[in-house]
Amino acid sequence: MGKLFAVIVVLIAIGSAIPIVMHWYPMAEDISTHGHLIDEQMADTMAEAGFAFLAAQFVLAFFVFRFADRKDAGKIRTFPGGAKVMVAAAVIFVGTEVLALGILGQRAWAGQYFTPPPADALTIQSQAGQFAFYFRYPGPDGKLGAQHPDKIDEGAQNFFGLDPQNDVESRDDIVTAELGIPVNKEIRLLMHSKDVGHSFYVRELRVQQDYVPGLDLMVHFTATKPGRYEIVxxxxxxxxxxxxxxYLNVMSQSDFDAWLKEKASQQ
Ligand SMILES: [Cu+2]
Incomplete structure (x- = not known):
């Protein structure tokens, strides 16, 4: 019985590794300048975790195979040095593994969170609220008008709480339900939540950032391929x-200019 169990453990372990090794479920196409760093990190993590998983299953199967059916199975023997040595070894092993992944990933992380976007990046604001995203472009003056939470009025389509009567800077702001951006242009996306926690995730962009109530956050990215992609x-x-x-709509610069002009005329 023990030997059969050992064989089943090995078969399940190998069977679950096959779809990953064979890339049966490939990553979505990468359309960002930084995405290859994320993909490399994912591959490293999968390789490291996968190797540790298989090694652990094989060791388990070996012990089951070797010792499960022994006549003197009732006799308990302790691990040399006791549990403390085992726990210390596990902490050091897992700690090294996690630390190594952190060091490998620091370039991708630093590029996103410790490096500001270039000065000529296009600034767009995004607001998440139950249950929609809205985007705001600063218009010709390059400035986003102030927000007044008490003026937010979904019925009047004032999603950001703007006061164009009194704020000159918000008069030319353009509010959209779709995120249109020019291709090959760095985007500085300012993010805030209207109510609870949400997240901005575009798998092709390799960007996933939470909206945190009360915090003004920022991500920056450059899309390299025109097309329509889902923001979820x-x-x-x-x-x-x-x-x-x-939807994220990546367009050529001229298409983007025309798109933004059309949106501006609808305000
Ligand atoms: Cu949400």
Whole structure:
């Protein structure tokens, strides 16, 4: 019985590794300048975790195979040095593994979070609220008008709480439900939540950043391929969470200019 169990453990371990080794479920296409760093990190993590997983299963199977059916199975023998040595070894082993992954990933992390976008990056604001995303472009003056939470009025389409009567800077702001951006241009996306926690996730961009209530956050990225991609909320934010999405529309610079002009005329 023990030997059969050992064989089943080995078969399940190998079977679960096959789809990953064979790349049966490949990553979505990468359309960002930084995405290859994320993909390398994912591959390293999968390789390291996968290797440790298989090694652990094989060692388990070996012990089951070797010792399960022994006549003197009732006799308990302790690990040399006791549990403390085992725990210390496990902490050092796992700690080294996690630290190594952190060191490997620091370039991708630093490029996103410790390096500001270039000065000529295009600034766009995004607001997440139950259960939609809205985006705001500063318009010809290059400035986003102030927000007044008390003026937020979904019925009047004032999603950001703007006061164009009194704020000159918000008069030319352009608000959209779709995130249109020019290709090969660095985007500085300012993020805030209107209510609870949400997330901005575009798998092709390799960007996933939470909106945290009360915090103004920023991500920056450059898309390298025109097309329409899904933006989905990946933080469970309420009953409508499953349906909370928007589209990222990557266009040539001239198409983007025309698109923004058209949106401006609809304000
Ligand atoms: Cu959400």
């Amino acid at each position: 909320c990946t933080q469970l934010c309420g009953l409508g969470h499953y349906n909370m999405k928007a």
